[in-house]
Amino acid sequence: MQAEEPTVISSKPQSESITDMTEYVLPQHANALGGVFGGQIMAWIDLCAAICAQRHSGHMAVTAFVDDLKFEQPVKIGEVARLRARLLATFRTSMEIEVVVEGENLKTQRRWPCVRARLVFVAIDDDAKPTAVIPLALDSEETRISQAEGEARRRARLDRAETTRT
Numbered sequence: 001m002q003a004e005e006p007t008v009i010s011s012k013p014q015s016e017s018i019t020d021m022t023e024y025v026l027p028q029h030a031n032a033l034g035g036v037f038g039g040q041i042m043a044w045i046d047l048c049a050a051i052c053a054q055r056h057s058g059h060m061a062v063t064a065f066v067d068d069l070k071f072e073q074p075v076k077i078g079e080v081a082r083l084r085a086r087l088l089a090t091f092r093t094s095m096e097i098e099v100v101v102e103g104e105n106l107k108t109q110r111r112w113p114c115v116r117a118r119l120v121f122v123a124i125d126d127d128a129k130p131t132a133v134i135p136l137a138l139d140s141e142e143t144r145i146s147q148a149e150g151e152a153r154r155r156a157r158l159d160r161a162e163t164t165r166t
């Protein structure tokens with residue numbers, strides 16, 4: 001009997017790595033005003049994006065860069081933070097991921113925007129070296145635009161890093 005050829009995947013759709021997380025805000029997450037600490041939300045964002053990056057790449061992935069964060073409205077004790085991470089673009093070994101955080105009040109059913117963040121993760125192999133990732137499937141106008149915009153932001157980031165080095 002012939003050995004089966006391993007399946008070679010040339011690209012992967014964005015839908016396969018979308019990651020949702022729901023966090024109930026407890027007193028230990030909150031500041032003296034009763035709202036979630038910014039650092040706690042950042043930790044949840046990092047975790048949600050890391051799962052998305054690892055789901056897409058099939059590798060461990062480390063945070064390389066976090067874009068500016070703007071906290072729009074607080075989420076208070078007894079309310080819920082809803083996070084959704086989606087892959088915006090892939091490069092050689094790195095991936096750009098967006099995480100959108102919303103607040104939710106379970107009594108009133110109201111939802112509101114809390115934070116939007118973009119992060120870059122680098123896939124690493126068993127020797128902790130950057131390793132190539134499967135490209136994002138450019139199977140819709142939305143993903144083609146998101147890949148092109150991600151490439152422009154990547155160039156700007158690398159230029160900035162180069163300028164600060166010199």
Ligand SMILES: CC(C)(COP(=O)(O)OP(=O)(O)OC[C@H]1O[C@@H](n2cnc3c(N)ncnc32)[C@H](O)[C@@H]1OP(=O)(O)O)[C@@H](O)C(=O)NCCC(=O)NCCS
Pocket residue numbers: 061062063064065091092093094095120122130157161
């Ligand atoms: C991220 C890291 C693996 C990159 O290692 P490196 O030796 O610079 O590797 P390379 O120069 O080969 O770059 C690898 C990729 O990282 C990207 N990268 C490196 N630094 C970056 C930065 N500051 N912002 C965005 N991307 C970055 C490169 O563009 C490259 O992407 P590409 O292959 O898609 O073009 C390394 O800097 C690291 O381990 N940093 C610490 C990560 C960490 O501890 N995170 C927190 C805990 S998870």
